[in-house]
Amino acid sequence: MASMEISQSLTKTTGTSISKRLKKQHRPAEKLIQGFLFLCGAISILTTVGIVFELGKEAWLFFRTPGVDLVDFFTTTTWQPSIGKFGVLPLVNATLMTTVFAMLIALPLGLAAAIFLSEYASHKARSILKPILEILAGVPTVVYGYFALNFMTPLLRSIFGESNVQIYNTLSAGMVMGIMILPLVSSMSEDALSAVPRSLREAAYGLGATRFETAIKVVLPAAFSGIIAAFIIGISRAIGETMIVAVAAGSGPAFTFNPFKGAETMTGYIARISGGDLAYDTPDYNSIFAIGLLLFAITLMLNILSRRLVARYREVYE
Amino acid sequence: MNHDPFANTAHNRDASGLARRHRTGKTWQAIFFSSTVIGLLALLALLATVLDKSFSYVAIEYKVEPASLAAKPLDELTDAELVNLLEANLSKNRLRTLDRAKTLTQRTHSDLLNLVYENILEPRALASYSISQWITNSQQIRAEVAKKYPHARLEFRAWINGNFLIDPLSGDPLLAGVRTALLGSLYLIAITIAVAFPIGVGSAIYLEEYADKKKWYNRIIQTNIDNLAGVPSIVYGILGLAIFVRTLAPITSGAFLGNADSNGRTILSAGMTMALLILPVLIINSQEAIRAVPNSLRQASYGLGATKWQTIWNHVLPSALPGILTGTILAISRAIGETAPLIIVGAATFITSDPSGPFSKFTALPIQIYNWTTRPQEVYRNIAAAAILVLLISLLSLNAAAILLRNRFSRRHA
Numbered sequence: 064m065a066s067m068e069i070s071q072s073l074t075k076t077t078g079t080s081i082s083k084r085l086k087k088q089h090r091p092a093e094k095l096i097q098g099f100l101f102l103c104g105a106i107s108i109l110t111t112v113g114i115v116f117e118l119g120k121e122a123w124l125f126f127r128t129p130g131v132d133l134v135d136f137f138t139t140t141t142w143q144p145s146i147g148k149f150g151v152l153p154l155v156n157a158t159l160m161t162t163v164f165a166m167l168i169a170l171p172l173g174l175a176a177a178i179f180l181s182e183y184a185s186h187k188a189r190s191i192l193k194p195i196l197e198i199l200a201g202v203p204t205v206v207y208g209y210f211a212l213n214f215m216t217p218l219l220r221s222i223f224g225e226s227n228v229q230i231y232n233t234l235s236a237g238m239v240m241g242i243m244i245l246p247l248v249s250s251m252s253e254d255a256l257s258a259v260p261r262s263l264r265e266a267a268y269g270l271g272a273t274r275f276e277t278a279i280k281v282v283l284p285a286a287f288s289g290i291i292a293a294f295i296i297g298i299s300r301a302i303g304e305t306m307i308v309a310v311a312a313g314s315g316p317a318f319t320f321n322p323f324k325g326a327e328t329m330t331g332y333i334a335r336i337s338g339g340d341l342a343y344d345t346p347d348y349n350s351i352f353a354i355g356l357l358l359f360a361i362t363l364m365l366n367i368l369s370r371r372l373v374a375r376y377r378e379v380y381e
Numbered sequence: 382m383n384h385d386p387f388a389n390t391a392h393n394r395d396a397s398g399l400a401r402r403h404r405t406g407k408t409w410q411a412i413f414f415s416s417t418v419i420g421l422l423a424l425l426a427l428l429a430t431v432l433d434k435s436f437s438y439v440a441i442e443y444k445v446e447p448a449s450l451a452a453k454p455l456d457e458l459t460d461a462e463l464v465n466l467l468e469a470n471l472s473k474n475r476l477r478t479l480d481r482a483k484t485l486t487q488r489t490h491s492d493l494l495n496l497v498y499e500n501i502l503e504p505r506a507l508a509s510y511s512i513s514q515w516i517t518n519s520q521q522i523r524a525e526v527a528k529k530y531p532h533a534r535l536e537f538r539a540w541i542n543g544n545f546l547i548d549p550l551s552g553d554p555l556l557a558g559v560r561t562a563l564l565g566s567l568y569l570i571a572i573t574i575a576v577a578f579p580i581g582v583g584s585a586i587y588l589e590e591y592a593d594k595k596k597w598y599n600r601i602i603q604t605n606i607d608n609l610a611g612v613p614s615i616v617y618g619i620l621g622l623a624i625f626v627r628t629l630a631p632i633t634s635g636a637f638l639g640n641a642d643s644n645g646r647t648i649l650s651a652g653m654t655m656a657l658l659i660l661p662v663l664i665i666n667s668q669e670a671i672r673a674v675p676n677s678l679r680q681a682s683y684g685l686g687a688t689k690w691q692t693i694w695n696h697v698l699p700s701a702l703p704g705i706l707t708g709t710i711l712a713i714s715r716a717i718g719e720t721a722p723l724i725i726v727g728a729a730t731f732i733t734s735d736p737s738g739p740f741s742k743f744t745a746l747p748i749q750i751y752n753w754t755t756r757p758q759e760v761y762r763n764i765a766a767a768a769i770l771v772l773l774i775s776l777l778s779l780n781a782a783a784i785l786l787r788n789r790f791s792r793r794h795a
Contacts, residue, residue, distance in 0.1 A: 092690070107661065113624055179413035179416065180417065183410055199420055202424075202718075203717075204720065205751050206431070209754045209766070210427045213430050214430040245420055273403060279409075303612075333618075337618075359613075363611075369611075
């Protein structure tokens with residue numbers, strides 16, 4: 064009797080408390096944590112907003128400065144703030160030149176290295192070569208600048224003659240930049256090549272294609288969008304690269320197509336002008352924002368384009 | 382009577398075609414292989430250049446010949462003998478200033494030795510020849526130095542040495558060290574980690590564990606982070622200049638704490654700029670680590686009645702931690718080598734005092750490398766090379782730590 068009573072009372076009490084506990088409880092602390100984590104994520108949005116707003120605001124002030132004209136900015140070829148000439152073309156031209164030289168090195172070498180690593184290399188060879196390329200990607204850019212000035216420039220001068228090649232020149236900076244970008248291009252291209260399904264290769268071998276023919280005629284076209292994406296990212300990296308050009312490409316804007324002459328790039332100009340204490344609200348100060356905005360816009364467009372292309376090959380094969 | 386079916390012409394043509402195709406294949410394989418090797422050679426050339434320049438023969442001219450000061454080599458003298466030397470050769474005023482800065486008898490041996498060099502010997506580096514130059518034509522160099530600098534002596538010098546690490550910056554390349562820059566870099570990294578790590582891991586947790594991928598704002602956050610990872614570092618520098626250095630100057634200069642003699646160009650501003658710079662990479666790396674945690678772990682935790690946060694804090698994070706740390710180390714090693722944003726936010730180019738706190742002016746290792754590299758004199762190239770070695774060695778050890786962590790991590794989950 065007594066034991067039954069006890070068990071009855073037990074079921075009574077625990078029964079209510081269980082049903083109570085099974086109800087979803089309000090946990091303010093959990094909500095608070097979630098809110099905090101959301102704020103952390105939102106900081107990245109704030110960063111973008113900050114970039115667009117600050118760069119836009121100061122660039123706006125720059126174009127409102129007397130003597131600065133939006134059309135002249137994009138069409139004239141003299142950049143001399145001291146005499147009120149603000150034509151961005153010499154800086155853009157130098158940026159394009161170093162980028163082209165960089166891509167002339169990084170594009171063929173990077174793609175060839177990717178094909179070798181993905182289609183030819185044995186497991187062992189790949190495990191040695193890949194980390195070496197990764198080390199190359201981890202070297203700080205200022206060290207590449209040093210390398211350009213102390214290795215590449217003397218090399219170019221000994222080949223083409225000291226009288227032809229200036230100490231600071233866009234070719235040397237561009238070539239070293241190509242070496243810097245090479246691992247990026249090769250690793251992204253290799254990802255794209257490796258994503259091509261094995262069945263495609265097997266089918267090509269089955270039809271009697273050699274390894275080279277399979278790589279070039281089957282795998283490469285299948286990975287094409289990924290490879291283009293790698294090139295575009297490479298270009299974007301080259302355009303935004305600062306230290307190599309600041310050290311080795313020369314200071315002082317010059318509108319020249321001669322690769323052996325010095326010319327200042329957009330990033331090089333920003334770095335030179337802002338070294339030391341730059342006074343606020345001067346045309347110099349505002350101009351780095353205008354050029355920064357241009358830089359941001361170009362690289363952002365390239366990056367978005369590249370991500371679209373990567374998404375496309377992912378969609379097809381994964 | 383030879384009826385070999387393979388002897389007909391059509392087959393021959395095929396066979397030669399196949400041989401040709403294989404030859405083409407072999408040629409291209411060689412081309413692909415050598416392209417890969419070029420990357421390796423570039424790395425070797427880079428290291429060789431830096432090593433070559435960090436050891437050199439220097440033509441040094443002393444104001445007073447070291448041999449005329451003492452019978453023994455200077456570094457074998459005792460502290461008392463060095464003090465005597467200083468007292469014998471310096472003016473009373475100069476001695477008093479030195480003594481007031483720090484009592485002479487209490488100074489360390491290397492400190493005293495430096496004083497003797499700086500104040501009595503006053504060496505000047507006139508020219509410098511890297512090891513490779515020396516090996517290829519040492520005779521010519523000897524002759525040139527003897528002709529151009531008759532009073533100078535050629536001395537071998539390893540630019541990277543113990544003193545180089547502990548000496549402060551100096552206008553004289555022979556005496557300059559990287560302590561100031563090294564401390565600046567350490568401070569900078571400490572602030573960067575303190576700001577970026579919690580925010581980065583927090584964002585990653587939000588995106589992986591909480592965010593509903595169908596909601597537009599969550600998709601925007603993710604896309605935005607991916608795009609920010611590709612923004613050139615110099616743009617972050619400009620952002621830091623506008624926001625941390627200028628707009629938030631009352632905070633970043635320490636003015637709100639009564640620190641009057643400073644503007645916004647402080648370690649704090651630089652550290653926060655750097656934090657923004659590495660955030661996208663840190664978030665993406667942490668997201669990958671969190672994604673790699675098997676879902677069964679979460680289900681088990683929920684099954685035992687744990688709340689969402691309890692599950693994340695007690696189970697997901699501990700098992701993702703090695704991956705998160707690896708990703709953080711890789712992001713940090715990027716921050717250590719970054720130069721451009723520091724130039725923009727105004728790292729001081731010449732500063733000899735150690736950073737004293739988050740509100741002090743500073744210089745950093747890559748900034749020093751940049752400044753020394755852009756000097757025209759050869760000796761500055763030498764100290765730049767030595768500083769590059771210091772930078773590369775610290776980066777290499779960081780990356781080795783990351784690889785060790787990763788290996789341990791992957792073994793546990795395998």
